[in-house]
Amino acid sequence: MRARWITRWEPEDPGFWDREGRRTARRNLWLSVFAEHIGFAVWSLWSVLVLFMTPEAGFSLTADEKFLLVSVVSLVGAVLRLPYGFAVTRFGGRSWTVCSALVLLVPVVLAAVLVRRPETPLWALLLCAAVSGLGGGNFASSMVNINGFFPEREKGWALGxxxxxxxxGVATVQLLGLAVLATAGVARPELLPLLFVPALLLAALLAHRLMDNLATNRTDYRAFRSAVRDRHCWTISLLYIGTFGSFIGFGFAFGLVLQNEFGKTPAQAAALTFLGPLLGSLARPLGGRMADRFGGARVTAWSFLALAAGAAGVLVASAAGSFAAYVAVFVALFVVTGLGNGSTYKMIPALYAARAQSAVEAGDDPEEARARGRRISGAVIAVSGAVGALGGVAINLAFRQSYRSTGGADAAxxxxxxxxxxxLAVTWAGYVRRPAAPERELERGRERERAASPVPQSAAERGV
Known part of the structure; x- marks a missing residue:
């Protein structure tokens, strides 16, 4: 496949951005969103398929085994994020989007074959679920690709x-699962994965015809080595475990929790599980916008405070036996994870752009310093995306162990x-409060964001 490469890309130049940059970047953004959306849906496919696997359909899987299935999907998707993040800078956004869409035909067709057979052994289901994890890697490649297209002042919005x-995509697959359950019942689970075959082919075709490869968006091994040696990479990864890990972990587990906690049927569970991922996904761009306005660290800290309050609310609703309150608080948790996802990712380009500016002020070549900052920023996005997704594995394994040990979800x-x-403590101590010796790159990043903001900021609104 002959790739279409853009060799000159200067999004920080206002003239270039107005003439051609904005139009090209947004075209690639919308196509990337569509392809990543389908990838997320395939990754989340088994969170719905396990709802079909009831005794009435001939399956004898326990709750323990179902949580194991979704844990395997989460794990593979998380592990693949790092190589996917590197691959897009190696082969180009257009080329990799085409390939990553086409390869997802394998898990959807395989799932359509296996879920029709209740006698399928657990190991075969686990293998199929693992292959579906390929869809989880699409997030990292898409985010690294889009990160290279936009100027710093718009990255919070674009990445969000x-x-x-x-x-x-999580909500999409759950809504489609509900539609299949409502029309065909638990007897036709193969219809759900087959719905994604034309969508994957369309995503590959659109990417091939309309996307671009960005030659300047190159991340090499040295950038990854620099990223993994940087404490901020691991601190932000920890925070992303709490935000995105919660989003994807709850997205996979919510339906199973409703079935086990309140005895809901597959259709009843599916009718509610899409609400959380839907609202959480819609909240993510808002989290990016809020981070552009108030600073990523402040919004992230607010998000963790709200997540802690939400988790306490779930325990209260569980103790009261209130199904309505349980669902309402859980959905609120999804919304807050979306806000936190957007704000946490905003912290990455802001930090490394500030470091690049510090290098320029110290005498480094501006173009070289900014290019180095973009490469390391892309590497940190890939690393934190991979580590953060492991939170989804931890969520499902925690639920699994909680049910095995106590018979309920409260311990988890x-x-x-x-x-x-x-x-919350890490965010506040490391990025929000002003320590005795604050890091210069963060301080300068704050100053530039305030100066570039179209709306004056008060002292209470400052922060990375």
């Missing part, structure tokens, strides 16, 4: 929109509450 549009929820408080 790209990620939010992708995250909506209590653990999540403690982790959110830890993340």
């Amino acid at each position: 929109l790209n990620a939010g549009g992708g995250n909506l 929820i209590g653990g999540f509450l403690a982790f959110y408080l830890l993340c």
Whole structure:
């Protein structure tokens, strides 16, 4: 396949951006959103398929085994994010989007074959679920690709929109699952994966015809080595475990939790599970916008405070036996994870752009310093995306262990509450409060964001 490469790309130049940059960047953004959306849907496919696997349909899977299935999907998707993030800078956004869409035909066709057979052994289902994890890698490649197209002043919005549009794939597959359950019942689970065959072919075709490869968006091994040696990479990865890990983990587990906690049927569970991922996905661009306005660290800290309060609310609703309150608070948790996802990712380009500016002020070549900052920023996005997705694995394994040990989900929820408080403390101590010796790149990044903001900021609105 002959790739179409853009060799000159200067989004920070206002003239270039107005003439051609904005139009090209947005075209690639919308196509990336569509392809990533389908990838997320395939990644989340098994969160719905397990709802079909009831005794009435001939399956004998336990709750423990179902949580294991969705944990495997989460794990593979998380592990693949790092190589996917590197691959898009190696082969180009257009080329990699085409390939990553076409390869997802394998897990959807395989799932359509296996879920029709209740006698399928668990190991075969686990293998099929693992292959579906390929869809999880699409997020990292898409985010790294879009990160290279936009200027720093618009990255919070662009990355939030790209990620939010992708995250909506979780709600899409759950809505489609509900439609299949409502029309065909649990007897026709193969219809759900087959619905994605034409969508994947369309995504590959549109990417091939309309997307671009960005030659300047190159991340090499040295950038990854620099990223993994940087403490900020691991701190932000920890925070992303709390935000995105919660989003994808709850997205996979919510339906199973409703079935086990309240005895809901597959259709009843599916009728509610899409609400959380839908609203959480829509909230992600808002989180990016809020981070552009108030600073990523402040919005992230607010998000963890709200997540801790939400987890406490779930425990209260569980103790009261209130199904309505349980669902309402859980959906609110999804919304807050979306806000936190957008704000946490905004922190990455802001930090490394500030470091690049510090290097320029110290005498480095401006173009070289900014290019180096973009490469390392892309590497950190890939690393944090991979580590953060492991939070989804931890969520489902925690639910699995909680049900095995106590027969309910409260023990797992209590653990999540403690982790959110830890993340709040890390965010506040490392990025919000002003320490005795603040890091210069963060301070300068704050100053530039305030100067570039079209709306004057008060002292209470400052922060990265």
